[in-house]
Each structure stands twice: as C-alpha cells, then as structure tokens.
Amino acid sequence: MEQEVLAILSQVIHPAKDADILNLGMVEDVRVEEGKIKFRLVSSSPDPLMGSIKKQCEALLKETFPDYKVSIIELVREKKTKRPLELGQEQLANVGKIIAIASGKGGVGKSTVSTNLAIALAKAGYKVGLTDADVYGPSIPKMTGTEGMIPEAEQTENGGELILPIEKFGVKWMSIGYFATPEQALIWRGPMACNALKQMVLQVKWGELDYLLIDLPPGTGDIHISMVHDIPLSGAVIVSTPQAVALADVLKGVNMFRNKDINVPILGLVENMAWFTPAELPENKYYIFGKEGGVKMASQLGIDLLAQIPIYMSIRENGDLGTPDTIAEWANLAEEVVKRS
Numbered sequence: 347m348e349q350e351v352l353a354i355l356s357q358v359i360h361p362a363k364d365a366d367i368l369n370l371g372m373v374e375d376v377r378v379e380e381g382k383i384k385f386r387l388v389s390s391s392p393d394p395l396m397g398s399i400k401k402q403c404e405a406l407l408k409e410t411f412p413d414y415k416v417s418i419i420e421l422v423r424e425k426k427t428k429r430p431l432e433l434g435q436e437q438l439a440n441v442g443k444i445i446a447i448a449s450g451k452g453g454v455g456k457s458t459v460s461t462n463l464a465i466a467l468a469k470a471g472y473k474v475g476l477t478d479a480d481v482y483g484p485s486i487p488k489m490t491g492t493e494g495m496i497p498e499a500e501q502t503e504n505g506g507e508l509i510l511p512i513e514k515f516g517v518k519w520m521s522i523g524y525f526a527t528p529e530q531a532l533i534w535r536g537p538m539a540c541n542a543l544k545q546m547v548l549q550v551k552w553g554e555l556d557y558l559l560i561d562l563p564p565g566t567g568d569i570h571i572s573m574v575h576d577i578p579l580s581g582a583v584i585v586s587t588p589q590a591v592a593l594a595d596v597l598k599g600v601n602m603f604r605n606k607d608i609n610v611p612i613l614g615l616v617e618n619m620a621w622f623t624p625a626e627l628p629e630n631k632y633y634i635f636g637k638e639g640g641v642k643m644a645s646q647l648g649i650d651l652l653a654q655i656p657i658y659m660s661i662r663e664n665g666d667l668g669t670p671d672t673i674a675e676w677a678n679l680a681e682e683v684v685k686r687s
C-alpha cells in the first residue's frame with residue numbers, strides 16, 4: 347500500500363517550485379500501520395507553503411483511503427552549510443618547533459633569511475615548512491620560484507577545507523601570494539588580513555614537521571600581535587641590518603615577543619648585510635652599514651648574535667631567480683637555530 351500512497355503523493359506539486367514533492371525529496375519514511383498513513387514532509391529551509399502542501403496531501407490521501415487516519419510530521423531540515431572556519435590548532439599537532447622570523451623594519455632581508463634558513467634546515471635533514479605571513483607583500487613564491495602555483499585543497503570530514511602546501515627544495519611552502527594578488531590583498535583591513543594570515547598557518551596540512559618557520563611582515567602592528575598571540579611560537583629570530591638607526595625598530599620587535607602576555611623566547615639576532623666583499627677582492631670587507639653594528643645591537647638587547655650574513659650579489663640574484671643560495675653562512679645559521687630551539 348505504501349506504493350499507492352507514494353503514487354498519490356507524486357500528484358502533489360510544490361506551487362513555487364513547479365515539481366512534485368517526491369521529486370523534490372520532501373517525502374520521507376512513508377509507513378502504513380495500525381490504520382494510519384504516516385510520513386515526514388521535509389523542507390530544506392523554512393517554507394511558508396508547507397501548510398498548504400500538507401493540507402493537499404491529507405485531502406488526497408483521505409479521498410483514496412477514507413478508512414485511514416493521516417499523520418504527517420512537518421520538518422525543516424536545513425542543509426548543512428559548510429561549517430564556519432574554526433581555526434583550531436589540529437594541523438600543528440605534528441609540528442615540532444614554530445619559529446617566527448621578524449624585524450622591526452622592512453627590507454632588511456627577512457624573507458631572504460627565512461627562505462635560506464628553511465632550505466638549510468631541510469638540507470641538514472629536518473622536515474621543514476615555511477609560511478609567508480606577509481599579506482601585503484608576499485615574496486616567498488618569487489624567492490622559491492613557485493610563483494603562479496596554486497595549492498590544492500582537501501576536504502575534511504567535517505566539511506572544512508585544508509590547503510596543501512607547495513613542496514620544493516625539500517621544504518613545504520605556503521604564502522598568501524598563491525591565492526591573492528597584492529592588489530587584492532591591499533583591500534584587506536585588520537581582521538580580514540589577520541584571518542588570512544592565521545589560515546596560512548592553521549588551515550594548512552603540514553603533516554609532520556620538525557620546524558615551521560613564519561616569515562612575519564615588517565613592523566610590530568596589530569597583525570603581529572594577533573599572530574604571535576594565537577600561534578604557539580617556540581621562538582623568534584630577529585633580522586636587522588647593522589645601522590645604529592635600526593636599533594629602535596629592532597627593540598620594538600624584541601619587546602613584542604618579550605611582552606608578558608606573549609613571552610616568546612628570542613633565539614637571537616641575524617645581522618644581515620653585515621659587510622660587502624666584491625668577488626674580485628675576496629679579502630676585502632666593506633662595512634657599508636657600519637662595522638659590528640649587529641654585535642653591539644645584540645649585546646645592548648641582551649640577545650645572542652646568530653649569524654652575520656654579508657652582502658653578496660649571489661644572494662640577491664638567487665632571490666630574484668627563485669633558486670636557493672649556497673653560501674656556508676646559511677648552514678651555520680641553521681646550526682645555531684637548532685642549538686637554541
């Protein structure tokens with residue numbers, strides 16, 4: 347008899363959707379028992395026409411089966427929309443140390459240091475990932491020759507999405523630059539930029555990592571505070587050029603991590619562009635930005651000096667070409683970072 351009931355219900359047309367209620371998937375669990383015809387009438391959103399559809403069903407069924415009672419349960423079952431992004435720390439479960447690379451000032455070589463440190467750590471045998479947290483000027487895609495690549499996404503069981511990092515040079519890379527052009531990113535203000543950045547860390551399928559490096563954007567603004575607050579950092583590396591004028595900015599960066607609510611250990615300072623040695627005069631060192639500025643800075647701030655990286659043409663060239671730089675300083679820096687973290 348259920349089949350007959352279904353045949354009758356197929357005559358009921360949803361007035362707004364121009365299809366019968368069976369085809370619309372609105373009829374569920376039809377049962378005929380103890381003199382009763384029962385079923386559920388389901389809609390995927392609150393529907394003002396449900397009342398009249400129900401009445402139509404009742405009228406038609408009573409006409410054909412006058413001896414039966416008709417009992418219809420009305421149900422609104424809203425379709426599960428994608429769960430709003432809950433950025434938990436599940437993806438960091440198998441990540442060992444998370445290290446931020448920061449500087450007070452822009453253009454001091456943070457991204458260069460981050461990229462080469464990541465590659466050096468990978469060469470030393472560690473599993474490494476790097477996230478480019480610079481929304482407005484992401485440079486990791488270019489520096490790693492992965493520009494234009496589009497990371498794949500993977501659905502999670504609860505309807506969310508994970509981003510798969512790009513792998514090259516033995517490192518897993520992630521950057522907002524894979525998703526948005528700088529023009530698009532420029533219109534992101536405060537919270538949106540912060541969220542995008544957190545996604546670059548928390549929504550990425552990192553898998554097992556010994557080190558996750560985070561190339562922070564220059565400065566010490568809201569984005570930084572929010573970032574260092576929400577991500578369980580194990581340490582920070584500060585990058586600076588040797589000029590005395592950079593000290594005030596470096597101090598700001600250092601204080602951000604030393605803030606009592608944040609309290610992230612500073613592993614030390616990298617003095618970048620420490621001197622220039624021309625290829626034709628390998629014994630000569632020209633202290634373009636001042637001599638031993640980094641050494642003084644580190645001692646004034648009470649932090650260790652991890653490395654002095656000279657100005658080499660190869661560094662800039664490799665950065666532009668998206669190829670790893672091979673100077674010994676990067677391997678030494680990696681060793682110092684491992685020792686202290």
Ligand SMILES: Nc1ncnc2c1ncn2[C@@H]1O[C@H](COP(=O)(O)OP(=O)(O)OP(=O)(O)O)[C@@H](O)[C@H]1O
Nearest residue numbers: 452453454455456457458564656657658661662665
């Ligand atoms: N030691 C170095 N020798 C030669 N060139 C360098 C060196 N360090 C960095 N550079 C070059 O300086 C430029 C700026 O470096 P980089 O992008 O790494 O700085 P940044 O601090 O990340 O800048 P931003 O604040 O914009 O993020 C790049 O062209 C890079 O190749």
Ligand SMILES: [Mg+2]
Nearest residue numbers: 456457480485
């Ligand atoms: Mg940078």
